[in-house]
Amino acid sequence: MNYPNNFKYTKEHEWAELISSNQIRVGITDHAQSSLGDIVYLDLPKVGKELKAHDTFGVVESIKAVSDLYSPVSGKVALANTDLITDPGKINLNAHGEWLLVIESSDAKSQYDGLMNSDDYTNYVNSI
Amino acid sequence: MxxxxxxxxxxxxxxxxxxxxxxxxxxxxxxxxxxxxxxxxxxxxxxxxxxMGEIMIEGNGSLDFVNFLTTNDASKLAIEQAQYSALCNSEGGIVDDLVVYRLGNEKFFLVVNASNTDKDFEHIKKTLQNYSGIKPSVKNLSTxxxxxxxxxxxxxxxxxxxxxxxxxxxxxxxxxxxxxxxxxxxxxxxxxxxxxxxxxxxxxxxxxxxxxxxxxxxxxxxxxxxxxxxxxxxxxxMKYALYGHELNDSTNPLEVGLGWVTKLNKSGDFIGKDKIAALKESGTKKSLVGVKSLGRGIPRQGYEVYSSDQSKLIGNITSGTSSPSLKYPIGVAFIDKNFENVGTHLWVKVREDFHEFEVVKTPFYKKEQ
Known part of the structure; x- marks a missing residue:
């Protein structure tokens, strides 16, 4: 699997992309979608909800399994990709392209810098 | 390992x-x-x-012993015929569900659940020890x-x-x-x-x-x-039962839809018969039903099931998933019998929220003719 260099990652298998000085786009990694299998359910928070890093912000379910989604950073939900709720299987096809949330925070950049880079995440995935 | x-x-x-x-x-x-x-x-x-486990019961007395051991009527089996059945304990609880194949006049091949194989074999050996009839040979051939x-x-x-x-x-x-x-x-x-x-x-x-x-x-x-x-x-x-989900050591076959393989009128005694017959007499209180989601919530084993007005906890989900064939969430619920009728609306607690479900006919999936 290929984990883009312009993303950062968490041990809970979310990816984060800094899209402006105060906004981070969030999704689940290819490893996460592959471990889950066919995704059939997705729950996302409402726009405006305040999240803390490592908080659960939603749920993703495959046919077999239920998995919590964890916020990689602290901030406010600016956008939620609610279109995915009606067709969550798209995540299986393109996990790094299908984002779930945009989180807004004044210190987005420094929070982002604190996450794992692509190499570290790849090593982490290979170690589990 | x-x-x-x-x-x-x-x-x-x-x-x-x-x-x-x-x-x-x-x-x-x-x-x-x-x-x-x-x-x-x-x-x-x-x-x-x-x-899966395979246990062979062979030799003189096999038929009578298998009939004492299992709830279905093994005497109805012709050679080369198979039968779905259950092993019960003396309390009428289900030790395992199984398929009994009659390979010869006095030769029975029992196929049991993997996780229960050792338990079943012990149960069968113990039963054989205390058995007063002709004792057949019993072998665990799972390996x-x-x-x-x-x-x-x-x-x-x-x-x-x-x-x-x-x-x-x-x-x-x-x-x-x-x-x-x-x-x-x-x-x-x-x-x-x-x-x-x-x-x-x-x-x-x-x-x-x-x-x-x-x-x-x-x-x-x-x-x-x-x-x-x-x-x-x-x-x-298909709403086929899975041991550890729909069935366990304390469920009575009559309460989990296995009445059709429990032959109280077959000749001779079988283990658990007294307790099963007593429950039949007094009337079952619980029922295993198929439910379908009226929304998106996917039921999973252990989730609580509530009455139509949400006031009363009436049971639990034993199995659930998003049905790959039907494309909606389905589940099996072990609930208070008063709510078993098809069309009854129930509520399943999915994480923090109540999701509405309906009791439906099973099997959930039917082949197009």
Whole structure:
């Protein structure tokens, strides 16, 4: 699997992309979608909800399994990709392209810098 | 240390995603649960179910002993016929559900759940010790038999390539002893998917050559190797019980829809009969029903089920998933019998929220005619 260099990652298998000085786009990694299998359910928070890093912000379910989604950073939900709720299987096809949330925070950049880079995440995935 | 079937290396070679399944290293899926499930519904799938237990009861007294041990009436079995049945304890609780094959006049082949094999064998041995009738021989042959399930409408034509036994002559829930690729085999027209198909019992070490031959013959016509994930969703769409979900040591067969394999009127006693008969007399209080979601919430084992007005906890979900064939969430619920009627609305607590469900007819999935 290929984990883009312009993303950062968490041990809970979310990816984060800094899209402006105060906004981070969030999704689940290819490893996460592959471990889950066919995704059939997705729950996302409402726009405006305040999240803390490592908080659960939603749920993703495959046919077999239920998995919590964890916020990689602290901030406010600016956008939620609610279109995915009606067709969550798209995540299986393109996990790094299908984002779930945009989180807004004044210190987005420094929070982002604190996450794992692509190499570290790849090593982490290979170690589990 | 996980136990391995004879097909472990074959699973790894073709990308099986291996998991610890009750102490066995088995594939939960290969190409994907949805694709595998669909292959079985439309074409064919093969499953390594070698972890299942096989117990042979043989010799004088076998029929009477099997009839004392199991709830169904084994005396109704002709030679080469199979029967779904249950082993109960003296309290009428279910020790295991099983398939009993009558291979000879006094020769019975019992196929039991993998995780229960040791428990079942102990239960059978103990029963035999205290048994007053003629004692047959009882052997646990689980490590001698591999089992491959070939399921789906193309199963017969695919398997026929590997055997001279005329498969069209084997009716549903019957079997024949024959050869598959030269190996001795019990070839049974049974399964756990709701599709036509076969389960073959073969010598442990012969599984790889037969498995690979099935893949080779079947792949061009749509056969896929299938993991335990698809096995579970296929059985769930039929509302077939799974031990540890719908059945356990304290569930009475009458409360979990197994009344049809519990023959209180058969000749002679059987273990648990008194307690089961007493429950029949006093009336069952619980019921195992199929429910479908009226929204998006997916029921899972253990989730609480509430009454139509949400005021009363009436039971639990025993199994649930998003049905790959029907594309909506389905579940099996063990609930207060007062709420068992088809059409009744119930509420399932999914995480923090109540989701509305309806009791529906089962099987959930019915083949188009």
């Amino acid at each position: 996980l136990k391995k079937t004879a097909l472990n290396e074959e699973h790894r070679k073709i990308g099986g995603k291996m998991v610890d399944f009750g102490g066995w290293d088995l594939p939960v899926q290969y190409s994907g649960l949805m694709a595998e499930h669909t292959a079985v519904r439309n074409d064919c799938g093969i499953f390594d179910v070698s972890h 001698e038999f591999s089992q491959i399930a070939i399921q789906g409408r193309k199963a017969e034509s695919i398997l026929q390539n590997l055997t001279d036994t005329k498969l069209e002559e084997i009716k549903t829930y019957w079997c024949k002893e024959g050869k598959v690729l030269g190996s001795n085999a019990v070839i049974a027209r049974t399964g756990y998917t709701g599709e036509d198909g076969f389960e073959i019992y073969i010598p442990w070490n012969d599984a790889p050559k037969i498995w690979n031959a099935l893949l080779e013959v079947g792949k061009p016509v749509g056969l896929l190797p299938c993991g335990l994930g698809a096995r579970d969703t296929l059985r769930l769409e």
